[in-house]
Amino acid sequence: MPVQFDPGPAVTELVRRTEHLIQDVVLPIELAHQGSAHDASEDVRRQLQDAAREAKVFAPHVDTEFGGLGLDMRDRAPVFEAAGYSLFGPLALNCAAPDEGNMHLLEKIATSQQKERFLRPLAAGDVRSCFAMTEPVPGAGSDPSALATTAQRTSAGWLLNGRKWFITGAHNAGFAIVMARTSGEPGSRGGATMFLVDAGAPGFQHVRNIDTLDESMFGGHSELALDNIEVGHDAILGELDRGFEYAQVRLGPARTTHCMRWLGTARRAADLAAERAATRQAFGGRLGDLGMVQQLLADNEIDIEASRTLILKTCWDLDTGAPAGHITSITKTFVAEAVNRVVDRALQICGALGVSGDAALSRLYREVRPFRIYDGPSETHRWSIGRRIVRRALTRLEARP
Ligand SMILES: Cc1cc2nc3c(=O)[nH]c(=O)nc-3n(C[C@H](O)[C@H](O)[C@H](O)COP(=O)(O)OP(=O)(O)OC[C@H]3O[C@@H](n4cnc5c(N)ncnc54)[C@H](O)[C@@H]3O)c2cc1C
Structure with a gap:
């Protein structure tokens, strides 16, 4: 089956509306709170979600029966990435963890009574x-x-x-x-x-x-x-x-949507670094004229593009019902580490400004680090990837005459 990655005009328009919402409404609110939700009240959540409803980008992942836009995994990818450009973007669209993963699980497993009682108000943003x-x-x-x-x-x-x-x-x-x-x-x-x-x-x-x-x-x-x-x-x-089995129903897609959102964060960090490299003067030119800085910028671009492609391939497997345990582990490990590399390089390019609270980068740096631990630490995923490789090798060897 040919792999089709083109999101089509409707999703492209949705991404555009999400980007506008993030730039015009969400980023200013995030910056006013310095990226920390600790002092953000329920009023802030409602303000963000009202703006997303008005922009018609609310609950893109939820089935239309429950008030969402009914996007499949492939179509979610660019929208969630656009939302992830701000740390508060996923909350605005009601596609933040853990609610988004819980909605997916409830859609798949819950009885109709449980859906009415738990999924409907969750999808509407009435509860968390x-x-x-x-x-x-x-x-x-x-x-x-x-x-x-x-x-x-x-x-x-x-x-x-x-x-x-x-x-x-x-x-x-x-x-x-x-x-x-x-x-x-x-x-x-x-x-x-x-x-x-x-x-x-x-x-x-x-x-x-x-x-x-x-x-x-x-x-x-x-x-x-x-x-x-x-x-x-x-x-x-x-x-x-059957709880462990259902945990996998939740975790495969939830890991992948985490990757989508954090990819947006990585892109923001890379943009901040590129703007700094293009304008900061040093040694008679711009930082961006220095070969080693160009290498950092290029490596960011490579990590971002590779992550995006891997995410889309994983979405394709999840949408088409192919076995996805192996690929979701690979993608989660690669993207979690790539996102950390990108934010780290971006911070390095920005020098002292990067570690200060004057730029968003120090906040982004702290936010992406735990992603290498939750939804399976990198080591646990490598362990299961490695075990599958050995099992496959044994199967191949046993099949040989
Ligand atoms: C910010 C954040 C949010 C979270 N949110 C939730 C949540 O909403 N709900 C929830 O239930 N949990 C949540 N967690 C918990 C998360 O799922 C666990 O932290 C994760 O499963 C790892 O478990 P642990 O912390 O007990 O580490 P441990 O199991 O103690 O593992 C510690 C370390 O051992 C190494 N290790 C583990 N397994 C292997 C292996 N097979 N091979 C080699 N090395 C290995 C890894 O380096 C790992 O980091 C969250 C964690 C964080 C940090």
């Missing part, structure tokens, strides 16, 4: 959500099978107990998708179930906002205590004991 999987040591991290949070069956439903941390957007979220163990022991490869839990449920405790390097994600990253939370059977998302 979080995805609660990671736990403090010795619980789930890179190795999800260490899952220690439990859900015990009762006569009325389930009783949830455990501790979660680094849960993005949990502060003031409306609900959480909680991963809990319904069978097996920590270390077992199965036995996890996803539960839809109202954040107002008795026992759902927000312990603290964790102080992290990055600050641009609305609602921050929280530690949660789940203390004897009672939920009914209708809180189960999908089927019992």
Whole structure:
């Protein structure tokens, strides 16, 4: 099947409208908050999302049945990249993590009643959500099978107990998708179930906002205590004991959309560096006349173009239903590292200005670093890529006469 990457006129127009929104409305608000969502109120979120609705770019990824624009992964790529040019852009379009990944999961797995109760208000921007999987040591991290949070069956439903941390957007979220163990022991490869839990449920405790390097994600990253939370059977998302499987349904596309958004951030950093190189005078000419600076600029362009192409290839596989576990790991690893390289080079080109709060670059630098850890650290992805390579080699060798 030929690979078709051309977004077509409707999506091109959507990208143009997104770019205008980012330049005219979102970037000024982001800069007023120095890229930190910590002091941004719910009013700021509403202001951003109202502007995106007015520009007709709101919820581009959501099915039209739930008020979105119904774009597939390929068409999302340029729109999400345009939104990612500002740290607050994805929030404006309601396509920021973790809500965007949760919407995707709910569209795929939830019952129609669950969609009405959780997906519809989330897609409309009326509530926010979080995805609660990671736990403090010795619980789930890179190795999800260490899952220690439990859900015990009762006569009325389930009783949830455990501790979660680094849960993005949990502060003031409306609900959480909680991963809990319904069978097996920590270390077992199965036995996890996803539960839809109202954040107002008795026992759902927000312990603290964790102080992290990055600050641009609305609602921050929280530690949660789940203390004897009672939920009914209708809180189960999908089927019992299939939570790890559903996590993959969420993670493949969610990793790729993270790549799209952070690619926009990388492009902004590269633009800032190029403008500085074109105007800063040094050694009788411009910085951009110096060969080593040109090399940094060229390497940025190479990383950006290679990332974009890889993202589109991954989108193509996801849209056409091809097996995508391998390619999403490759893309996530490459793009997370490429984006970090680009922002690092951009900062270097801008010299002392780059590390100061006077330019956005120091904020971008802090924001992109954790992407090499969440949604699978680079090492974990390389490990699974490497294991697949060995398995394939063994299969080839065994097939030889
Ligand atoms: C900013 C941020 C936001 C996050 N948001 C969420 C969220 O919303 N919901 C949620 O559930 N979680 C979230 N997380 C948690 C994230 O998913 C975990 O940090 C990630 O899965 C890694 O787990 P860990 O931190 O426990 O690291 P560990 O599992 O302790 O791993 C530590 C390091 O060990 C190395 N390593 C791990 N596995 C391998 C391997 N197989 N081979 C070689 N080396 C390896 C890697 O270098 C890795 O960084 C977030 C994390 C961050 C930083």
